[in-house]
Every structure is written in structure tokens, then in C-alpha cells.
Amino acid sequence: MTEAAIVGIGIHPWGKFADKTVHEMNLEVAQMALKDANMEWNEIQGLFCGQDPWAGIQGMLAGNALAQNLGLTGIPVTNNYNACATGGYALRTAHLYITSGLIDTALVVGGSISPKGAFGTTRYDEFDETDLDSQRFRILGSANFTGFAMAAQRRMQQYGLTEEDLALQKVKASKFGSLNPNARYRKIYTVEEILNSPMVAYPLHLYQVCATSDGAAAVVVCNTKKAKKYTSKPVIIAGIGASNPQYPAPGMGGFGSDFSEVPPPNENDAGIKSTYKAYEEAGVGPEDLDVASVYDLTGAMEIQWYEDIGICKEGEAEKLLREGATSLGGRIPVCTDGGCTSSGECIPAQALAETYEIVTQLRGNAGDRQVKGARVGFSVNSGKLGNSSAIVYKT
Amino acid sequence: METKKQIPCLEGWFTMPPEEPQLIGNKCGSCGHYFFPRVKTCRNPLCDKSKPLEKVKFSRKGKLVAYTVNHYPPPPPYHAPDPFVPFGVVSIALPEGIRVGGQVPKSVDLDTLKVDMEMETVREVLYVDNEGNEVISWMFQPVKS
Numbered sequence: 395m396t397e398a399a400i401v402g403i404g405i406h407p408w409g410k411f412a413d414k415t416v417h418e419m420n421l422e423v424a425q426m427a428l429k430d431a432n433m434e435w436n437e438i439q440g441l442f443c444g445q446d447p448w449a450g451i452q453g454m455l456a457g458n459a460l461a462q463n464l465g466l467t468g469i470p471v472t473n474n475y476n477a478c479a480t481g482g483y484a485l486r487t488a489h490l491y492i493t494s495g496l497i498d499t500a501l502v503v504g505g506s507i508s509p510k511g512a513f514g515t516t517r518y519d520e521f522d523e524t525d526l527d528s529q530r531f532r533i534l535g536s537a538n539f540t541g542f543a544m545a546a547q548r549r550m551q552q553y554g555l556t557e558e559d560l561a562l563q564k565v566k567a568s569k570f571g572s573l574n575p576n577a578r579y580r581k582i583y584t585v586e587e588i589l590n591s592p593m594v595a596y597p598l599h600l601y602q603v604c605a606t607s608d609g610a611a612a613v614v615v616c617n618t619k620k621a622k623k624y625t626s627k628p629v630i631i632a633g634i635g636a637s638n639p640q641y642p643a644p645g646m647g648g649f650g651s652d653f654s655e656v657p658p659p660n661e662n663d664a665g666i667k668s669t670y671k672a673y674e675e676a677g678v679g680p681e682d683l684d685v686a687s688v689y690d691l692t693g694a695m696e697i698q699w700y701e702d703i704g705i706c707k708e709g710e711a712e713k714l715l716r717e718g719a720t721s722l723g724g725r726i727p728v729c730t731d732g733g734c735t736s737s738g739e740c741i742p743a744q745a746l747a748e749t750y751e752i753v754t755q756l757r758g759n760a761g762d763r764q765v766k767g768a769r770v771g772f773s774v775n776s777g778k779l780g781n782s783s784a785i786v787y788k789t
Numbered sequence: 790m791e792t793k794k795q796i797p798c799l800e801g802w803f804t805m806p807p808e809e810p811q812l813i814g815n816k817c818g819s820c821g822h823y824f825f826p827r828v829k830t831c832r833n834p835l836c837d838k839s840k841p842l843e844k845v846k847f848s849r850k851g852k853l854v855a856y857t858v859n860h861y862p863p864p865p866p867y868h869a870p871d872p873f874v875p876f877g878v879v880s881i882a883l884p885e886g887i888r889v890g891g892q893v894p895k896s897v898d899l900d901t902l903k904v905d906m907e908m909e910t911v912r913e914v915l916y917v918d919n920e921g922n923e924v925i926s927w928m929f930q931p932v933k934s
Contacts, residue, residue: 514864523799523826532866533798533915533926534890535859540878543857551904595857641834 398492399621399628400787402431402614405750408578408607408737411507416446419610420456420505421463427501427612431624435464438614439497441471442488444480444504444742447516453506456742460503478689478775479636480504481611481745482668482783486636488615498617504742505610512537513606513741538691539603543595545661546694550597553709555697557597559716561588563693564602564735566721571736573763578607578737604691607738611746613753629753629771632678632788635671637664639780662702665689665776668784669703672772676786680704683726684768685755687748689775690733700728703774703784727765730755745783748773756789794922798915802826803927804846810912811846812889812927818843823885847889849910850932851881854888856902868916868924875899881908881929891929907932 404426406419420443428435443457452459457471476483481504488500514537518528530536549555564583571577583601591600614624621628640663673679680703688699700711705719705726714720720728729735731751734744752771754760774784797805804811814825818840822833825847831838856879862869877893879902893899894913908929915926 512861512864515866518866520866521799523802528866529799530890531863532868533892534878535863535867535869535876535892536878536890537859537861537863537867539861540857540859540863544855544878544880547857548855548904593858593860595859595861597857641832 396493396495397618397630398489398615399618399630400613400749400753401616401621401624401628402427402429402433403750403753404428404430404612405576405747406505406610407576408609408740408747410510411608414507414608416449416453416456416505416507416610417459417463419507419608420460420503420612423505423610423612424460424464424501424503427614431614431616433499433614433624436467438467438499438501439469440488440491440500441469442484442500442502443471443473444484444506444746445473445475446506446742447475448507448509456505457503475742476636476777476781476783477779478739478741478777479745479781479783480742481747481749482775482785483636483781485613485615485631485746485749485785486634486783489631489634492615492617498620500615501612502615502746503610503612504746506740506742507608508606508740510606512539539595539598542603542692542695543598545698546597546692549694549698553712555694555712557589558585559697559712560597560602560693561585562715563690563696564588566715567690567693567729567732567735570722570730570763571732573761574731574736576737577732578605579732598692598694602693604734605738607740609737609740609743609747611743611750613746613749627757627789629756630788631785633672633674633676633786634784635668635675636783637667637671638782639664640667662698662776664780664782665699665774665784666702668776668782669774672774672784672786676788678770678786682770683772685730685752685765685771686726686728687730687733687751687773688728689744689777690729690735691739693735696729696733696735699774703772722763722765730760730763730765741777745773745775748775749785752785752787756787793917795925796918796922798924798926799826803910803912805912805925809849810910810927811849812910813844813846815842816845816885823847823887825887825889847910848884851883851889851908851929853902853904853906853908854880854882855904856880856893858899870916877902879908879929891927894928894930897930901931
């Protein structure tokens with residue numbers, strides 16, 4: 395069977411870049427990834443690009459704008475938006491194009507200039523009852539952090555998650571972030587500083603809620619048979635899954651722009667499905683992972699992911715964190731770039747930023763945050779309305 | 790001064806006076822699943838959808854699944870008062886088998902909220918619109934023992 399490997403990566407630092415456009419950032423990371431792959435743009439046979447929801451029609455056609463900037467070569471351009479899983483879905487599509495034999499090389503890009511403050515909505519009519527996303531803001535007063543806080547609060551009741559645990563996750567993330575030159579926040583925080591920061595939504599303090607960031611990331615993917623032409627260290631996409639929820643849909647009623655839900659067996663249904671699809675395809679289990687990236691929009695989410703990806707049993711995630719198993723030098727370091735906790739979230743680019751970090755780790759290029767001897771890596775994310783993607787990487 | 794009108798935040802999502810406060814939604818005539826707000830068609834992919842949806846009023850009481858207190862104003866179209874006042878948000882499990890979100894009335898002491906406690910549907914002023922009308926929403930408060 396044809397396999398696909400990542401042969402080039404590029405990233406823009408995460409932060410706020412008022413003087414830039416998403417198209418400039420996409421161009422920068424695309425050129426960086428091509429250079430890293432020792433590949434010319436005109437060797438690329440397919441472009442897969444995340445859409446920037448905050449940049450109008452040109453943002454919806456971000457891939458076409460990028461192709462124009464790089465020079466139109468007539469290749470197919472696929473634009474997609476799947477919330478936090480946008481980059482993962484783009485990579486999934488590129489992977490299918492390559493493994494099906496349709497093309498041999500692909501460029502995958504995602505970037506965005508995000509709004510300041512909490513993510514809102516781009517346009518709304520207050521009385522349009524079919525626009526449930528706007529109505530959740532107007533009627534429930536539910537920003538993203540509201541839903542995250544409720545999930546954290548429930549875990550406190552169910553499994554004894556504490557405010558100190560949430561602070562510990564931030565401390566861990568900030569230590570990794572301090573070692574990542576592309577992270578937005580490089581300071582190492584103490585538990586005390588975190589718990590003394592203003593409350594955003596109980597039990598989440600300001601330093602525990604991920605910011606909204608600008609950023610961009612790019613990946614060059616290639617048929618593994620041709621990968622050696624471009625790099626001595628190809629990273630193979632050993633398994634990849636992209637999933638959406640199955641009815642009854644996950645959630646707690648109105649916090650993912652749906653006002654009511656039938657309680658599902660697990661609220662991260664799609665994230666778990668993506669994970670185990672990727673594991674199955676790669677022929678690995680959670681015990682085989684050397685390094686992992688999960689979607690840490692809050693510390694509580696990171697802790698929940700430990701169970702959802704199977705690196706510990708249900709109800710034991712807090713213990714795993716407290717023991718330091720997911721810190722540098724631990725059994726399975728998680729979010730070694732500092733994650734969303736240290737950089738904030740840039741929706742269309744975030745899944746590709748995860749890929750960037752895992753590829754960097756498997757190449758052995760992660761510097762002071764390098765996980766020694768990492769050979770099997772994993773990244774997963776899940777976002778609005780349950781869009782989710784997961785990838786297993788091997789050297 | 791002209792008497793202020795009370796208008797629902799969305800027409801037909803919940804009952805207005807003189808009826809007691811209840812959410813309005815659908816029950817599928819075929820599979821019996823419940824939906825809030827109303828749906829155009831049953832959303833159960835395994836349902837044969839041979840019978841029409843029925844309009845239903847939901848039970849007023851349910852159990853608290855999770856809660857939080859928003860200390861920062863959500864983005865528009867939330868109408869945040871200035872100065873901002875923190876408010877409670879809850880998820881309630883109704884006996885019909887669905888979870889529904891709602892705010893908590895300002896009169897409730899938010900420190901008293903506990904998972905699994907019994908909550909009831911009430912109507913409260915969400916905000917006052919530009920014409921001075923009171924915009925009403927459903928909310929959930931602990932059942933007074």
C-alpha cells in the first residue's frame with residue numbers, strides 16, 4: 395500500500411500580528427516548508443488549505459490566494475474549514491490524495507488572524523433562531539470558556555480534579571513553552587501566580603484559559619517512495635483519523651451551538667473515534683507512544699484527553715499529571731511545545747502546529763525540550779460541533 | 790412613563806404568561822426522541838420518520854449536570870450590563886432524556902449550586918432592549934424545599 399510521509403514543515407510564531415494578513419503568513423510558512431523539504435513549489439501537485447473564518451471571502455479561498463502568491467501552476471486547490479480540526483482534515487485529504495495514487499506531493503497550510511478576546515461570531519441577526527451559534531451567546535451568555543469551565547467543574551465532582559491540578563498543568567505547559575521559540579508566552583508560571591490570576595469562569599482562572607492567537611503552519615507531504623529524494627528524515631503518517639460525532643451528539647446543552655443534546659456515552663465521542671482509527675491504521679496502541687500532543691484549550695481538557703487517548707485509565711488522569719508522567723522526562727510527555735496553553739489558539743493552523751511539533755520531536759530537532767529517542771508520535775484535536783482529527787507518526 | 794412590554798427572547802421556544810414556564814420542543818412520533826428547540830425533522834439517523842413530530846412542553850424540573858459562573862462578559866450578541874455582573878450558567882438533565890443549557894436568575898446564591906440538585910424552569914428578564922422592552926428568557930433555579 396502507498397504510504398505518505400511528511401518531508402517539510404514550516405511555522406510562524408503564535409501571537410498578535412496586527413500589521414500582517416493571513417495571506418502573508420500563509421505564504422511565509424509555505425515557503426518555509428518547501429525550503430525545509432528541498433522542494434520547488436512547481437513540484438507540488440495538490441494544495442490543501444484551511445479557511446480563515448475571520449477574513450471574508452478571500453479567507454474562505456485562502457488556498458487560492460496562496461496559490462496566486464506562490465504562482466498559479468494549475469494544481470487542484472482544496473479549501474476546508476472544520477473548526478479546530480481544520481488542519482487535520484486538510485492533512486487527511488492530502489493523505490488520501492497521495493495514498494490513492496492520484497498525486498505524489500502535497501502542500502498543506504493553515505493560518506488565521508484571530509479576533510481579540512473570546513471567539514465570537516462573524517455576523518448575526520439577534521432574532522434568527524436558526525443561527526444557534528449566535529443564540530448561545532445572546533441567550534445563554536455562553537462563550538467557549540463557559541463550556542470548558544462546566545466540563546472542568548463536572549470533572550471536579552466526578553474524579554476529584556482540583557484547582558491545584560489545573561494550575562499544575564499550566565506550570566507544566568509553561569515550562570515547555572519557555573523552551574519553544576515559537577510560543578507566544580515564554581514565562582514559567584508558579585501555582586500561586588496562576589491561582590491568583592482573575593477568575594474567568596469558575597474554576598478556570600485567566601492563566602488557564604487559552605488566548606486567541608494569530609499564526610500559520612505548513613506541512614509538505616510526499617509519497618514515501620519519493621521521500622528520500624527530499625529528506626533523510628521522513629516522518630511517516632502511519633495512521634490518520636478524522637471524525638465527527640455520532641447521534642446522540644456530545645455536549646451539555648447549548649455550549650457548542652446546539653441547545654440540547656441527548657447525553658452520549660462519552661462527550662468526546664468524535665475525538666476518541668479519531669484516536670482509535672489512527673491507532674488501528676498505524677497498528678499501535680497508546681502504550682507505544684513516545685510523545686503526544688492533545689488539544690489543551692484548558693488544563694481540564696488536557697487532563698481529560700489523557701483518558702480519552704488511553705495513556706491512563708478513566709479517573710486516573712489527575713494522578714498521571716501529578717506524577718509528572720506527561721512532563722519532560724516523564725513516561726509520555728504531552729504538548730511539548732507548550733500547547734495552546736503557552737501559545738493560544740489559532741483555529742485553522744492549530745492542528746498543523748501540533749503536527750509541526752511532533753515532526754520536530756521525531757526528527758530529534760526539539761532542542762532543550764527534546765523527548766529522547768522519540769520514534770512514535772501522536773497528535774489529536776477536537777473542536778466546535780465535535781470536528782476531530784488524530785494522527786500517528788513514525789520515523 | 791409608558792408601561793414596559795415583556796417580549797420573549799425567541800418566539801415559541803418557551804411558554805409566556807399566563808402559562809407556567811416550560812420549554813417548548815418536539816417529540817418524534819416514530820422513535821419517541823425529544824428535541825429542543827423545535828426541529829424540522831427527527832434527527833435520529835436510525836429513525837424511519839414515518840410519523841410526524843409532535844409539539845411538546847418539557848417537564849419544568851430537572852437535575853443539575855454542571856455549572857459555572859461567568860466572570861467575563863461573553864462577546865456580542867450577548868447584552869452585557871455595564872458595569873458587568875457575573876452570572877451563573879447551568880446544564881440541566883430533563884426527565885425526557887435531554888440536557889438543556891440556561892442562565893441562573895440573579896436572585897440565586899451561586900454558592901448553593903451543586904451537581905445533581907433539583908432545578909426548575911423559570912422566566913427572567915435577560916436584558917432590556919433599545920425600546921425599553923424587557924426581553925425574557927428561560928432560566929433554571931434550584932427548587933425551593
